Amino acid sequence: MTPPQEHSSESTIAALATAPFPAGLAVVRVSGPKTKTALRAIFRSKKNPVDDPRSLIYGDLIDFKTNQVIDNALAVYMPAPHSYTGEDVAELQCHGSPLLVQKILGSLFAFGITPAEPGEFTKRAFLNGKVDLVQAEAICELINAASEQALKIAGEHLKGRFSGAISEIGDPLRNLLAEMEARIDFPEEDVPAEELDALGKALALAKHNINKLLETFAHGHLVKEGFRVLLCGRPNVGKSSILNLLLRSDRAIVTEVSGTTRDLIEEQAIISDFRFVFCDSAGIRDTDDKVERLGVELAKDRVGWADLVLFVVDATDTDRSWEEVLEYLRGRARKIWMVTNKVDLNPQAIGSFVCDSKTCAQNFYISAKTKDGLDSLQAALVDEVATSLPTRSEAGQVISNERQRNCLSSASESVSNALGALRQELPLEIICAEVRIALDRLDEIIGKTYTEDILGRIFLKFCIGK
Structure with a gap:
């Protein structure tokens, strides 16, 4: 693992x-490093931005090869280290024509500047200590956020x-490690019982705080x-019609023919600022149609994927043939809501078509045709998400990706191992080794230590130019 240090890149990069x-x-x-000379070479004005840092200067952008004007533009120069990347940085604001942009970039590349890789500006910011690794990931997540919560x-x-929450866990552990290693240097002295007790309490607190963070991953x-x-x-109960209503678009084909949906239809929607992923599936039934049978298997496989299964039944199905499907869902679905559709054709189904509370958390009665009951279903979906989300004050202490979770899980395991070694009265060297591993994992989260592979996987998710 490499500790971060001040980074000095010999190359100068550019991108839209x-x-x-x-x-x-x-x-x-x-x-x-070539930013200043590039600005002097391709930007003409009464005052060059290099001579008036952090001021927007109006002028002409020049083709480095032909010396012809490409576009008039605004330019700003931000010298190191007080810039986004910690290096000399310039931003050129031109007219938003893709062709003009290509010409401007072509002029910069002709001058000897290199095309930027995805996330390379933010990677340089990280390497120069402008942001830590969590903040770098947050920049990408901010750009891609699809809801207010995100x-x-x-x-x-x-x-x-x-990052502050991680440091609050790691700093006391670091102090503990220093004290324990000092004890190791004097093996002839026994560790007082009160110090061992304090060590156990500190490790238990660290484990508690790590596990509290781990609980936020969901x-x-x-x-x-x-x-x-x-x-x-089952087929033809109105699943596709309900999907279209929730999406407010005709995404799924709706006909009176059973088995119309043969593949999974997955669509995302923002409802009351919450992000939903809806998946319509083939009606579950025995069939000789090979293609439909594959669709039925896909539907069954998706049951474990869902946070919630809307089990849709037909209000006119007085034979209750849906009970066979419900039996399949029991024990396989995390949560089930029973949605009785077509109540306009059989109002008597309201209150009589009921799924027991042990199997289904809620029962709904709707008509996809008249839209009766749809608002109640949609409001319940929003409430289901809203009750499980953090408040704004807690939002800063929520794990946002798998990398952070994996590091915290590893740290928790090592702290648990250290506690176990302490209770078994094993040598301090063993306890110290586990605490070091835990600290390494915590440091990896915020980027105090890293590998090129870790950085590659993180910054590859960025767009070019960020």
Whole structure:
């Protein structure tokens, strides 16, 4: 593992920092040691931005090869170390034509500047100590946030709240390790009982705080990936119609022919600022149709994937043939809500089509045709998500990705091992070794130590220009 140090890159990079589509303006970002000379070479104005740092200067962008004007633009120069990357940085604001942007980048590349890799600007910011690894991840998550909740978590992480929580766990452990290692240097002296007791309490507190953070992963995953809802039931009960109503679009084909849906249809929607992933599935039944049978198997496989199964039944199915499907769902689904559809055709089903509380958490009665009951179902879905999400004050201490969870899980295991070694009165060297491993994992979260592989996997998720 490599400890972070001040990074000095010999290359200067450039990339479009805004979306690569026609727009009112575009921003080209440059970072590295050649930034100043590049600005003097390709930007003409009464005053060069290099001579007036952090001021927007109006002028002309020049083709380095032909010396012709490409576009008029605004330029700003931000000298190191007080810039996004910690290096000399320039931003060029030009008209948002993709063709113009290509010409401007071409001029920079002709000057000897290198095209930036995905996330390379933020990677340089990390290597130069401008952000830690959690904050770097938060930048990417902020850009990709699809809901207010996701923005809150990413924003709090960017402020350093999650990193602060990690440091609050790690700093006392680091002090403990120093004290224990000092004891190892004087093996002839017994460790007083009160010190061992204090050590046990400190390790137990560290484990408690780590596990509290680990418990937040479900929240973070739900916000980032969405609440997963599977519509399941027998054929032609109205699953696709309900999906279309929830999405407010005709995503799924709706006909009176049974078995229309033969594949999984997955769509995302933001409802009351919460992210949902809805999945419509083939109607579950025995069939000789090979293609439909494959669809039925896919539907069954998705049951364990869902945070919630909407078990849809037909109000006119007075033979209750749906009970066979319900029996399959028992023990396989995390949570089931029974949704009785087509109540406009059989109002008597209201209150009589009931799934027992041990199997289904709630029962709903709706008509996809008249939309009666749909608002109640949708409101219940929102409440289901809202009650499980952190408040804004807690958002900074929510695990937002698998990397953070894996590091914390490893740290928790090592602290548990240290506690076990202490209770078994094993040598201090063993306890110290486990505490060191725990600290390494905590340091890895915020990037005090890292490998190139870790950085590669993190920054590959970024877009070019960030």
